[in-house]
Structures are given as C-alpha cells and as structure tokens.
Amino acid sequence: MAEDAPTGRGPYAKSALRRAEIIDSAISVFGTHGYRGGSLRQIAKQLDLGLTTVMHHFPTKVALLAAVLDQEDAADTDFLDRSARDGFLPTVLAIVERNLARRELVRMFAIVSAEATHPEHEAHAWLRRRYTTVVADYATAIVADRRLGRIRTTIDEHMLADLVIGGWEGIQVRWLADGTDPVAAMRALMLALLDPAED
Amino acid sequence: MAEDAPTGRGPYAKSALRRAEIIDSAISVFGTHGYRGGSLRQIAKQLDLGLTTVMHHFPTKVALLAAVLDQEDAADTDFLDRSARDGFLPTVLAIVERNLARRELVRMFAIVSAEATHPEHEAHAWLRRRYTTVVADYATAIVADRRLGRIRTTIDEHMLADLVIGGWEGIQVRWLADGTDPVAAMRALMLALLDPAED
Incomplete structure (x- = not known):
C-alpha cells in the first residue's frame, strides 16, 4: 500500500x-x-x-x-485446512451460515460479479481469477474427501466444484430477494451432488 | 399502453x-x-x-x-405445455441452449436481479413475483414428471425447483464470466438432482 x-x-x-x-x-x-x-x-x-x-x-x-475485493478474498484463505479437518460439506455450509450476517456484502458481491462478467468491467480479471482459484480449491477439497470416503459421488471434481459454486451464487441471490433459507438449500444441493457417507 | x-x-x-x-x-x-x-x-x-x-x-x-422485464416474462408462457410434452429436464435444457444466443439479455437479467434483491429497488416486486411464479411452475412440472416415472428423486418438488433455479442463475453468471459451458453444467446438475429414468 x-x-x-x-x-x-x-x-x-x-x-x-x-x-x-x-x-x-x-x-x-x-x-x-x-x-x-x-x-x-x-x-x-x-x-x-x-x-x-x-x-x-x-x-x-x-x-x-x-480494496473491497481484496478484503473478501483474504477471508477464506484457510478453506483447505478447514475442509481437511471438518470435511467439504460442513465447511461450505459454515460459510453460507456466516454469510447470513453479511447481507450487504453478499449483495455487493452478487451485483459486482454480474456486472464484472462484462470483459471491459474493472473487476473482470478479478472475477475470472476468483473462479479459477475457488474451483481449484474446491476440486482439491472434494478429491481429499473422496479419498477419505466422506463423499461417494462419481461426478468429476471440477464439475462438482462448478455446480457447488454456481448453485451457491444463485441460492444467495434468492435469499437476498425473498428470504428463502440458503443453508437448507445448500445442504440439499450438496447432499444430492456429493452423496456423502452417512455418519 | x-x-x-x-x-x-x-x-x-x-x-x-x-x-x-x-x-x-x-x-x-x-x-x-x-x-x-x-x-x-x-x-x-x-x-x-x-x-x-x-x-x-x-x-x-x-x-x-x-417493458424490458415484461417482454422476457412473455417468452416462457408455454413452459408447462412443453414440459408436459418433452419432460422437465429437456425443456429447461432447451431454454439454457436458447440463452446461448442471448448473452446481453442474460447479463442484463443477472445484474438487474442482483440489484433488485434490495427492497427499495424499482424491480423488487417483479423479482419476488418472478420467483413465486417460476417455482410454482417448476414444482408442477416436476410433480407431473414424477407421476409419469420420468424422474425418480424423492426430494420435495419445491426444493428441487429452488435448486434448479438457483443453480441456473449461478451457472449463467459463470458462463458470462469465463465461458464455462452452461448446458453441460445444467445437465449435470439436473441429472444429480432429478435422477431421471434412463431412456
């Protein structure tokens, strides 16, 4: 700085x-x-x-x-460690729950991400980099969980990462719009996608 | 008018x-x-x-x-008829495919929907009404497909409708950002969620 x-x-x-x-x-x-x-x-x-x-x-x-975007990126640097410890599904759900108290931030990200899909937008490179990083982290976490027998799906890990990220974004917009419970929706989505081992 | x-x-x-x-x-x-x-x-x-x-x-x-929003709403009035004829999954995938040629419109909807989650936004009532209508239509289509044995999932039809809609929105933003194939993603999502009968 x-x-x-x-x-x-x-x-x-x-x-x-x-x-x-x-x-x-x-x-x-x-x-x-x-x-x-x-x-x-x-x-x-x-x-x-x-x-x-x-x-x-x-x-x-x-x-x-x-500065706004950097702040957010810094928030999830320990994702892979937490996922290795607690599992991918509980780690993602914990972030969804945390976001319940960050309504304004979530809305800001939803609007700026949608705007930033435009190649000439000032945050376009950031958005693409963000997707690349998050997909790679999620795929890594999914592979690790699969090895540990925590999740049983046979779907490719990059596709799973894409679907968790995509579903999450849409589910959060819906929550912001009309209050539809994003934790319940994400849990249902991830149960269907990941086929986790029963406790 | x-x-x-x-x-x-x-x-x-x-x-x-x-x-x-x-x-x-x-x-x-x-x-x-x-x-x-x-x-x-x-x-x-x-x-x-x-x-x-x-x-x-x-x-x-x-x-x-x-006028912009009305035009779009008018485009999908025959959704239930098409779904009854062709099935829910193929009908949704056909719209995802059609949207490949409507990039600007899809981006406009993504931005305006994210903005309109704010209760004071001029399109807030429209957005909420849109979710209510689309969820109801999708749930109806899913129940009909289940009766016909086309889909086998036991997940509640309203939750399924929420997840298809949420996933779709996020998947389209991703497509706009970096070109990730939205048809392949929606197909994988719906296969996991709906457990369709094999042909």
Whole structure:
C-alpha cells in the first residue's frame, strides 16, 4: 500500500479506521447502486466526509473496489485446512451460515460479479481469477474427501466444484430477494451432488 | 399502453419499431451499467436519438425497465405445455441452449436481479413475483414428471425447483464470466438432482 508513512500509532490507527469506514460504506453503496452506478461522491456523502478526504485514501473508484475485493478474498484463505479437518460439506455450509450476517456484502458481491462478467468491467480479471482459484480449491477439497470416503459421488471434481459454486451464487441471490433459507438449500444441493457417507 | 392512437399501419409500425429499438438498447445499457447505473440519456445516445424521443415512448426509466422485464416474462408462457410434452429436464435444457444466443439479455437479467434483491429497488416486486411464479411452475412440472416415472428423486418438488433455479442463475453468471459451458453444467446438475429414468 502506497500510503504516507505513519508517524506514530495515533495517526496510523486513525488512518486505518478511516480506510475501514470507507470500505464499509463502499460495500453499502456498491451493494445498492452497483459498482458502475455507485460513486466516491455518494460514499463521501454517506460518511459525511469531503470527497478529497475519501480520495486521499482511495484516489479512484477502482482503487476502492480493489480494496473491497481484496478484503473478501483474504477471508477464506484457510478453506483447505478447514475442509481437511471438518470435511467439504460442513465447511461450505459454515460459510453460507456466516454469510447470513453479511447481507450487504453478499449483495455487493452478487451485483459486482454480474456486472464484472462484462470483459471491459474493472473487476473482470478479478472475477475470472476468483473462479479459477475457488474451483481449484474446491476440486482439491472434494478429491481429499473422496479419498477419505466422506463423499461417494462419481461426478468429476471440477464439475462438482462448478455446480457447488454456481448453485451457491444463485441460492444467495434468492435469499437476498425473498428470504428463502440458503443453508437448507445448500445442504440439499450438496447432499444430492456429493452423496456423502452417512455418519 | 398509453400511446397515441395510430393513424394507420405506417406510423404504428414505425412506433412499434422504435419501441423495440429502445428496449434492445436498454438491454445493452442496463446489461453494462446495471439498471441503477444506466440512464435514458445513454440509451438515447446509443441510438443517436434525442432524449425527448426516447421519453415520448418511455416517460421514465422505470417504465422502460417494466417493458424490458415484461417482454422476457412473455417468452416462457408455454413452459408447462412443453414440459408436459418433452419432460422437465429437456425443456429447461432447451431454454439454457436458447440463452446461448442471448448473452446481453442474460447479463442484463443477472445484474438487474442482483440489484433488485434490495427492497427499495424499482424491480423488487417483479423479482419476488418472478420467483413465486417460476417455482410454482417448476414444482408442477416436476410433480407431473414424477407421476409419469420420468424422474425418480424423492426430494420435495419445491426444493428441487429452488435448486434448479438457483443453480441456473449461478451457472449463467459463470458462463458470462469465463465461458464455462452452461448446458453441460445444467445437465449435470439436473441429472444429480432429478435422477431421471434412463431412456
């Protein structure tokens, strides 16, 4: 990060707090108006800050988007470890449950992902990279579970990863729209796809 | 529709053509910038028309959105008839295949649906109604196929409908992002969920 060097704990902590506030506001604004429809001006207004203050931390809208997306990616770095310990199905369900408390973030991701399918969108490369990484991680976790006899399906692991990811995205949009229980839906989906061993 | 009465075939046909052009342009603009991020001005510019001409046909952006959404809803009115004749799985797969040629429309729906999960979005009521209708239709089609022995799963028909719809939405976003074959994915999903009778 190319920020001014902090001169002590006070200013640095204040700056980090301000960045976090701006990122939270961006999640809310992009989750209402989309990335394309949102603006730094709206974010500044929501926080009752001047536009120049926001731009001191994030000079451009795309820099702010990158910070929002990076934050999320960092959240699931221990996925493979957790899956090896608890199994693929319980690990995914735990994230679905955690997301129940992150409605705005989930909506923001749904809108930005749909926008970012466009090859010229600022997050297009991020979206493609994200799919590649998540499919690879899920396929690895599925292979490991299959070896351990936790899941019994014969469907190819990359196809299974695709279907879990695809189903999850649609199920979360449905939840956001009308409250349909995403944990129950994901459990039913994964039971049908994975054919897990009974406890 | 509250349009001026046509004075003959010529003006009416011209007006209908103009409306269709504006709707096509709206699909492209909303499918790039979202509904929230798109504007009648952008649509006018794309068509090289004056804003007043666009507003003669669609006085507000939400009127244009309604026309776009209505058009799509009209496209699948014969779903239950087709499913009764051909079966649920082949009927859904035929729509997935048809959508391969409607990339912009599919992207527009993905973005607008994600935006419209917000209770204050102009298409929120439409989105909820759409889910209710599609789930009911799919559940009906699934029950009919089960009676005919075409599908053998014991999963509740409403849950199955939820999972087919959710999976489909995520699978289409993935296709738009990186080209992953949506027909193969939907086939694999439905085979796992429905356990169809072999031919």
